[in-house]
Amino acid sequence: xxxxxxxxxxxxxxxxxxxxxILLAGAAAGCSTKDxxxxxxxxxGAQPSGEMVQLLSTTGEIIEVDKAFLKPTEQIPSITGMxxxxxxxxKKFVMVIDLSRCKNLKKCxxxxxxxxxVSDAQxxxxxxxxxxxxxxxxxxxxxxxxxxDEPPCVKVCPVDATFKRIDGIVGxxxxxxxxxxxxxxxxPYSTRVFNWDTPQLPPEVxxxxxxxxxxxxxxxxxxxxxxxxxxxxxxxxLPHCVSACPNGVFFxxxxxxxxxxxxxETVRFSELIRDxxxxxxxxxxxxxxxxxxxxxxxxxxxxxxxxxSEEG
Amino acid sequence: xxxxxxxxxxxxxxxxxxQKFGKxxxxxxxxxxxxxxxxxxxxxxxxxxxxxxxxxxxxASWGIYISNFVFFVAISLVGSLIxxxxxxxxxxxxxxxxxxxxxxxxxxxxxxxxxxxxxMGRPDRFWHLFLYSRLQSPIMWDVIVITTYLVLSVLxxxxxxxxxxxxxxxxxxxxxxxxxxxxxxxxxxxGTAGQVALSGKAIQxxxxxxxxxxxxxxxxxxxxxxxxYRPGWDSTNFGAYFVSGAFLVGAGGVLVAMYVFRRAYKLxxxxxxxxxxxxxxxxxxxxxxxxYFNINEYLxxxxxxxKAEEHHLVSLLTGDFSVLFWSAIFFGMILPVIVLLIPKxxxxxxxxxxxxxxxxxxxxxxxxxxxxxxxxxxxxxYDTPESYKTYWPTWEEWSITxxxxxxxxxxxxxxxxxxxIIPIHETIEENEQIKxxxx
Numbered sequence: 070x071x072x073x074x075x076x077x078x079x080x081x082x083x084x085x086x087x088x089x090x091i092l093l094a095g096a097a098a099g100c101s102t103k104d105x106x107x108x109x110x111x112x113x114g115a116q117p118s119g120e121m122v123q124l125l126s127t128t129g130e131i132i133e134v135d136k137a138f139l140k141p142t143e144q145i146p147s148i149t150g151m152x153x154x155x156x157x158x159x160k161k162f163v164m165v166i167d168l169s170r171c172k173n174l175k176k177c178x179x180x181x182x183x184x185x186x187v188s189d190a191q192x193x194x195x196x197x198x199x200x201x202x203x204x205x206x207x208x209x210x211x212x213x214x215x216x217x218d219e220p221p222c223v224k225v226c227p228v229d230a231t232f233k234r235i236d237g238i239v240g241x242x243x244x245x246x247x248x249x250x251x252x253x254x255x256x257p258y259s260t261r262v263f264n265w266d267t268p269q270l271p272p273e274v275x276x277x278x279x280x281x282x283x284x285x286x287x288x289x290x291x292x293x294x295x296x297x298x299x300x301x302x303x304x305x306x307l308p309h310c311v312s313a314c315p316n317g318v319f320f321x322x323x324x325x326x327x328x329x330x331x332x333x334e335t336v337r338f339s340e341l342i343r344d345x346x347x348x349x350x351x352x353x354x355x356x357x358x359x360x361x362x363x364x365x366x367x368x369x370x371x372x373x374x375x376x377x378s379e380e381g
Numbered sequence: 382x383x384x385x386x387x388x389x390x391x392x393x394x395x396x397x398x399x400q401k402f403g404k405x406x407x408x409x410x411x412x413x414x415x416x417x418x419x420x421x422x423x424x425x426x427x428x429x430x431x432x433x434x435x436x437x438x439x440x441a442s443w444g445i446y447i448s449n450f451v452f453f454v455a456i457s458l459v460g461s462l463i464x465x466x467x468x469x470x471x472x473x474x475x476x477x478x479x480x481x482x483x484x485x486x487x488x489x490x491x492x493x494x495x496x497x498x499x500x501m502g503r504p505d506r507f508w509h510l511f512l513y514s515r516l517q518s519p520i521m522w523d524v525i526v527i528t529t530y531l532v533l534s535v536l537x538x539x540x541x542x543x544x545x546x547x548x549x550x551x552x553x554x555x556x557x558x559x560x561x562x563x564x565x566x567x568x569x570x571x572g573t574a575g576q577v578a579l580s581g582k583a584i585q586x587x588x589x590x591x592x593x594x595x596x597x598x599x600x601x602x603x604x605x606x607x608x609x610y611r612p613g614w615d616s617t618n619f620g621a622y623f624v625s626g627a628f629l630v631g632a633g634g635v636l637v638a639m640y641v642f643r644r645a646y647k648l649x650x651x652x653x654x655x656x657x658x659x660x661x662x663x664x665x666x667x668x669x670x671x672x673y674f675n676i677n678e679y680l681x682x683x684x685x686x687x688k689a690e691e692h693h694l695v696s697l698l699t700g701d702f703s704v705l706f707w708s709a710i711f712f713g714m715i716l717p718v719i720v721l722l723i724p725k726x727x728x729x730x731x732x733x734x735x736x737x738x739x740x741x742x743x744x745x746x747x748x749x750x751x752x753x754x755x756x757x758x759x760x761x762x763y764d765t766p767e768s769y770k771t772y773w774p775t776w777e778e779w780s781i782t783x784x785x786x787x788x789x790x791x792x793x794x795x796x797x798x799x800x801x802i803i804p805i806h807e808t809i810e811e812n813e814q815i816k817x818x819x820x
Binding site: 249257 | 606610
């Protein structure tokens, strides 16, 4: 299963798969040969099609290869379902959300919805206008899944379809979920969404085997939610929301390394939380979230709410 | 029972033998079957298009399927109330009511299990509950206790039925299908001293066992809610609150059933006004008990008005759900108490009407336990479609729910067509020996 290309989504997908296959094949054949494809293909008895494709070789030269000699590699070494349930050893993922930088641009939400094929009416990342009281200051609060260390959703799941990984991520196995929605009732952060309808998906995504690291493809009658994008982490990249935010609201990192980054700034997690008085949501419930918030002080933007009346 | 001592055993047998449906019986059965078929069609649509055909969405992710489930579990508690508790405490007038109560219990608990599968987003994966079951989930506790209760209730219906089977076999047409059914169910029963002793012992053991199991089914069902953090559910009062409500709706259900069977089968000599009088008093006691737990459940938190609870409590007491909430309290508890406290109110007809009020009030009470809490999340419902912020069941949900209720009634209806709703053997036995205790 090709996890990362799923999230690039849409039409670009087959092409990217194809190119990846080529580069891998090139790497496997070694660096010295100018054109490993033609010789290997001729040994296999392939007939040239006459259509040439230009490729960049591993030594940096541009080579022309007949298209028929190229074998697309569909599979990048994939991670088994069991390994996905286990998580990445030695890691403890955390997120820090700096409320002083959020102006409700919703770029995080858009990129997340796009990457995970979230249905139109639903969002994994929800951005709330918060105001504790009429005399206190309003602010925007984006919420992801809190990836609690004492996850109420995992406690109540009757079939282990939602689970806690060793790296702290709370995942969902949509192939196992029975759709009882007890986890949705149990989650105090309203983070979970249910696939009430058949998800609208491009055929190539639909054909993929489900991965709990990409949460794709979403399946009807099952629960979905923010997965902290462990597939991006495996590639050494940041979750979609983190890289999509132009204001650097989201910091993502590893508590064991004590580092979090929003892409442009990389800081010590413990110092950030200490210096800016980071906190977690609904601490009194004892859920122990992995998402920390920095209070909305010295704000970059004034609070403006176009949907004022909707607060409920 | 003094008034019955004049009745001969032959008369009792002919009075109580199951009768063929008359015209009203046929119409009633056809009506139930039609309701079930409509529900099946709605369920076909739900299977085809997913739960999107329901009014449930991400906030109100549980709806009337779940409240209907709670209702079924609640009403099934009646079996253990009448049958086990009255049996253990030697309540003499229980005999004509035991089988009524037990068949209600069996059909209700059966449909509780069915409706919970209907609520699942992936009923095709029902077997995952057994393949991947995790004991720490309250759903698994519910699966275990409901299965146990179903088995015990069926046995509790079956064992006392055995002594009626020779009578049924004797009085049915030889070789007819119904006689073959009776023979299949209990031709081994000869009524020997050994069999009677064994069956008596089994019934005694089940009477003791079924009480904690019955309390458990409803307590565990309350824990499906109370093990979450949600305002309105996060309550240590919930188990007792649910159990007391279950006793009330069960007793109300028996009042209704008593009246209907009495009228339909002309059982005035067996289900007497005294029975209505006694059951009426029991309903009063149980309604007071349930009111007491309601006060604990709503007024104590309302006194404090904690921020997280405020939205939920206000929606019930003065907000969107207040009309329904106060109606359920008034018509489902207070009015039955007032009417049934008056001796004339415990006559069959008014008692029957109060029983209906109790049952309907109880159904809506379950709705009020589930939905307002779901619509009172900790974080505001914001930037979400209007349809996500409210909950009103669709016609598919109503049809399926009504079909489940009709299905439960259909089981009871078919049962009384096949078996005597009042135990014949036990009645004859009681009739023969002059009992020291009077009704």
